[in-house]
Amino acid sequence: MSPTPGPAGATAEAVRTGGRSARSVVEEALAAIAAADGPLHAFLDVHADAAAADAAAVDAAVEQGRDPGPLAGVPVALKDNLCTRGRPTTCSSRILEGWRPPYDATVVTRLREAGAVVVGKTNMDEFAMGSSTENSSTGPTRNPRDPSRVPGGSSGGSAAAVAAGVVPLALGSDTGGSIRQPAAFCGVVGMKPTYGVVSRYGLVAFASSLDQIGPFATTVGDAALLLEVIAGHDPCDSTSLDRPAPDVTAALDDGVEGLRVGLCQELLDEGDAEVVGRVRAAAEALAGAGAKVDEVSLPELRLGLPAYYLLAPAEASSNLARYDGVRYGLRVDAPDAEAMNTATRTAGFGAEVKRRIMLGTYALSAGYYDAYYGKAQRVRTLVIEAFGRAYESFDVLLGATTPSTAFPIGAKVDDPWSMYLSDLFTVPSNLSGHPAMNVPFGADGEGLPIGVQLLAPALGERVLFAAASALESLAPAPGGAS
Amino acid sequence: MSGAGTPPISREDVAHVAKLARLDLSPEELDLFTSQLASVLDHAADIAALDLSGTPPTAHPLPVRNVLRPDEPRPCLDREEVLAAAPDVEDHRFRVPRIGGQEP
Amino acid sequence: MTETALAPPETGAWETVIGLEVHAELQTATKLFCSCRNAFGDEPNTNVCPVCLGLPGSLPVLNREAVTFAMRIGTALHCEIRPSIFHRKNYFYPDMPKDYQISQYDEPINVGGWLELPDGERVGIVRAHLEEDTGKTSHLGEGGRIHAADESLVDYNRAGVPLVEIVSEPDLRSAAAARAYVTELRGLLIATGVSDGRMEEGSLRVDANVSVRPVGSSAFGTRCEVKNLNSLRSLGRAVEHEAARQVALLEAGGAVTQETRHWDEEAGRTVPLRSKEEAFDYRYFPEPDLVLLEPDEAWQREVAASIGPLPAARRARLAELLGGEATESQLEQIRSVVEQGLDHFVTEASPPAPAALALARAGNELAAEPEAATSLDPAAFAGLVALEAGGELSATQSKKVLARLLADGGGDPLAVAAELGFEALGDDALAAAVAEVVVANPDEWAEYCSGDEKLQKQKGGWLAGQVMRATKGQADGKAVDEELRRLRAAQG
């Protein structure tokens, strides 16, 4: 454990030792949400009563001398694509309006077992498709650092809630950068684990072979604490790796002495000058702390974005077929079943979701599979091989998380490809299944946060957190200019 | 898409795909989606044009095999809870309008 | 295949070419990808969970036993068991909770193989792959027929039940051969313990690919796929009708169009469902929620070792036990009535008598009541025949107990026998009864002992009948016969 715990760690410690009641912690969080969320719109649903009851249960455990868990009394916000039993889970889509799952996602169960208190569900791009949280049936979330700008996406509500300080922890999902990109835009820590480290059971699927749930926090240490709680084998997810949760809190103090860091050219090119400047500053800081930093070029990563925008929509087109008006969610009546399916889906999905369903359906359809889907799968192999080569010489890779800082609301909604470019630096890790993390590292001239991205090989969570923790300690103070 | 030898996506393709995906697009949406999908597919042309015959496809990021569960029954969901979520129910079953199409 | 216009053969003779796709429901305890009960006939929508309802966020996990069952089928059909993956087959239909079916596509678990029919003919097997079943739709409105229905009701209890789809080569040449194939395959599925084989409950469903060609031609004609074949009878009728329809078309100078057709049992004809142009674009792609399935050697050996005698082996063994050929009709009777009961006699290398007895009871009493017989517990039947074979019940008593078992759908034969007052006659009581009859009927006894074979047989039967009468049927016929012989020998 880091010598100076983050707010979540400190809160859990205080609650565990009886220094603070979970109730007061949760009441404070609920009050903060009530005060801040009007203009912010980070939350879709606040679980005020249930949270108070859960907090009371934590306090009771402490009083009775039972272990309340490592996240005792810590308020946590959940992206609205994580199933919560009996509570609305909409994925910010009209088509799931009012749907209450009859079960909890595995990560939700694990949070509760760890004593964490779920305070509500956060806004997102519909079905996690987007990079700005503007594609929400309930309207956009605003960036707490500058309300005229987007928080990034698709997990924008979770990123904004943590950045605004109303909760110390939140969960998001990352299919092509949906945790790391909003974390960078909002100036918080956001991490995508190795594919299979966190169970996807109860995560409403966008692209199954790319989706991973991961933590948002204000510090690397808090993110480590949260990852340890949600990670680990789950028999309900066939793609969950049969191994214990990575022991990342123990790695936080490992330092970077002798660590081989590859500054990856393809994760810098096309980045704004200020962003590139901060990443180079981070590289220098790491070198100053004893890391061996070298530049590396992995040209195959450039192929990642077009491959991603074939694979993810293809899987999505199939994953979203079930929203047909028969078993749950929205139904728009029509005289026959096919017309009912069509009317329901047409009314229930927003434009971006329709666009991706169309794209994916096309990529899989007869005559095009080999040219598009098949090719993209082979590109995926190239990306994995490129990373494999890099990790022969480096322990971690370093680059930008996003090409730019947060952009104004509305700036990219009419041009899908310009929006997709926000994911340029993040999609390679989803294609390879490797872990990666955004660490805030200063700001641009307008005071907008800039994040740097650390990447590690499969199951390299420990070295990733060690490097991130070191980098965090080298970062300029929040608000301080670069 | 010249590089891949695949013709550019047409308005008819988009209409066909919309039908496959059970989406109803207005003429304006059809035009918009045709140009937007064409633009995305234009970027995909970079990879469609590659000769990757020697590279195997990756369907899964990590090689895992034989994940199996024992054949032991576990409790099911409560029927009333399941049916409460349904748009239309009759006789403990999900009601749908006439199935006009063809059986698969 | 595209449309082909075949010239009418000079001889006027046509050959029918048939390939069959058989879907068999596996009788596992739970479904293919979730832990819901796999049961027929339960209250609607009671065996459902987030996975088999396709709820958002749910994920499939493969049932090990279903894989074992699929491997049993593959092994019994001489297939190669291969590393395999699952694909998603995408199409919208209300009975399919996810609007895609998880199935095996180009890398199935069982590839290549054959099934030998009783006449020695081998039918090639293309593949036998795992997939999930759909829910069940009932159509309300006119006559429960899909096109006339105003609305439909869906029950997802069956959604996710494991199926193995067995695809044959187009090796069958007649309706009779198609029926023989399904009959033999059904016997194999039951013998390997993977299916109950009940066509009437939908446990076994057959689609037929039918084409015709001039006798002597080696090219295939354009085929039609015929669906909705719910019994052996409809399979035979549908194939015959479809072949005749195609021949008529071709002889009139027309051409067969590749299409899917629906067998209308009532009207006795096939009607078009959809043409090749309207065929679904299933957009298959690898199921990302499941991983590679690669059964190791040990598992495959374990499966191979667990397979009991298959129908062909049983036929041979029965023939041996009966000291002659078991006719196909005898075997079919037994197969359809007492599969497991028969196993008991055949596999445990019992003396010939039980097998012969089982055949007799199955061929007469059970065959007379086919409806009741199908629901008879095979173990009860086996137990009964064992009692009769062991002399604890007479033939008459055995038939009476069997009638009661049939009426009750099962039970303990010993208990039923006791209930009916059939205590087997002890040896002493039997000897006494025989002696009494012999003393009371000296003329008949003398004729029995005369040495004339015909007389001996006649009087022996009469004397035995007297004993039976005296003991109210409690004596075992065979034992009486033996006692009479013993007395005669002792006297002579």
Ligand SMILES: [Mg+2]
């Ligand atoms: Mg099938």
Ligand SMILES: [Zn+2]
């Ligand atoms: Zn289930």
